[in-house]
Amino acid sequence: MSTIQNLGVFTSGGDAPGMNAAIRAVVRACKYYELKAYGIYRGYDGLIAGDIEEMGSRSVSNIIHRGGTILKSARSAEFRTPEGRKKAYENLKKHGIQALVAIGGDGTFTGASVFSSEYDIPVIGLPGTIDNDLNGTDYTIGYDTAVNTAAAAIDKIRDTASSHNRLFFIEVMGRYSGQIAVRASIAAGAEATMIPEEPMTIEQLIQLLERGASSKKSSSLVVVAEGGSPGHTIELAKEVQEKFGYYDTKVTILGHLLRGGSPTVSDRVLASTLGVHAVEFLLKGKSGGMLGIVNNQVKFTPFEQAIRNVDNLDPEMMRIAGILSV
Numbered sequence: 124m125s126t127i128q129n130l131g132v133f134t135s136g137g138d139a140p141g142m143n144a145a146i147r148a149v150v151r152a153c154k155y156y157e158l159k160a161y162g163i164y165r166g167y168d169g170l171i172a173g174d175i176e177e178m179g180s181r182s183v184s185n186i187i188h189r190g191g192t193i194l195k196s197a198r199s200a201e202f203r204t205p206e207g208r209k210k211a212y213e214n215l216k217k218h219g220i221q222a223l224v225a226i227g228g229d230g231t232f233t234g235a236s237v238f239s240s241e242y243d244i245p246v247i248g249l250p251g252t253i254d255n256d257l258n259g260t261d262y263t264i265g266y267d268t269a270v271n272t273a274a275a276a277i278d279k280i281r282d283t284a285s286s287h288n289r290l291f292f293i294e295v296m297g298r299y300s301g302q303i304a305v306r307a308s309i310a311a312g313a314e315a316t317m318i319p320e321e322p323m324t325i326e327q328l329i330q331l332l333e334r335g336a337s338s339k340k341s342s343s344l345v346v347v348a349e350g351g352s353p354g355h356t357i358e359l360a361k362e363v364q365e366k367f368g369y370y371d372t373k374v375t376i377l378g379h380l381l382r383g384g385s386p387t388v389s390d391r392v393l394a395s396t397l398g399v400h401a402v403e404f405l406l407k408g409k410s411g412g413m414l415g416i417v418n419n420q421v422k423f424t425p426f427e428q429a430i431r432n433v434d435n436l437d438p439e440m441m442r443i444a445g446i447l448s449v
């Protein structure tokens with residue numbers, strides 16, 4: 124029998140569509156198993172400040188379809204200090220919170236891992252990030268929505284690009300990862316995809332664009348992953364325009380647009396499933412790792428592995444994108 128009676132849930136790092144569905148699932152599973160659920164606001168910052176409130180089933184009504192996170196989110200500098208983590212622990216004790224569900228990405232799990240080893244607080248993580256850059260899950264919560272948003276935006280850009288014989292560079296988020304870029308590229312039929320995992324030189328890109336121009340493509344779309352330097356696509360486009368003047372060149376940076384909006388069905392179901400399992404895992408005495416879904420099965424991955432040397436881009440995706448761009 125578990126001794127857990129009070130459980131805390133929070134969202135941390137960059138928000139992702141589907142985080143609300145995950146919060147709802149955790150709170151409702153707590154109700155089902157007769158535990159008290161506490162919402163911690165603003166991630167680790169709120170834990171340090173004691174910004175904590177009890178939540179019931181009705182606190183999470185009408186949020187399954189909403190983007191963002193009702194619990195707010197933050198990237199906490201203070202939680203990286205032992206003093207910050209001590210304050211956080213004291214606040215948990217004050218509320219009698221005995222276990223945590225942390226919804227976020229690599230920064231969130233790094234913090235959770237240190238905290239739970241220092242203070243012996245069971246923590247289960249849920250993968251909440253649009254980047255899809257964690258080991259131990261086929262998809263992260265928010266990724267599918269972000270890719271759909273990117274593809275819808277690129278479709279619109281295609282209309283104007285083809286009307287004007289233009290070359291468009293479209294920059295998408297994904298801090299160190301090309302996952303959003305490559306999937307959106309395939310879905311929206313881009314001519315080229317530039318990602319950190321398989322770097323392409325400007326000369327290689329120009330070759331591709333020349334091939335398109337010589338086969339009478341009236342416009343071209345290049346999807347570029349932000350790759351840790353948001354906005355770098357402006358410089359890239361300038362350089363390409365100088366060396367290859369066939370098209371008039373434009374840049375659209377989708378940026379934070381990809382973080383918003385109503386989550387897709389896939390993200391809602393993923394978040395709901397993992398939220399319930401998170402509570403059940405904690406009740407079974409499991410902690411110290413992230414839950415994901417791999418091949419339709421719920422999988423537990425220790426935090427250190429979930430965030431280590433992540434390179435889960437399937438090279439097949441780039442191959443397909445390449446073949447279809449001729």
Ligand code: F6P
Binds near residue numbers: 137297349
């Ligand atoms: O990790 C999610 C993400 O949206 C990345 O794709 C992006 O690089 C980063 O967060 C942006 O963070 P911020 O909102 O703090 O600028």
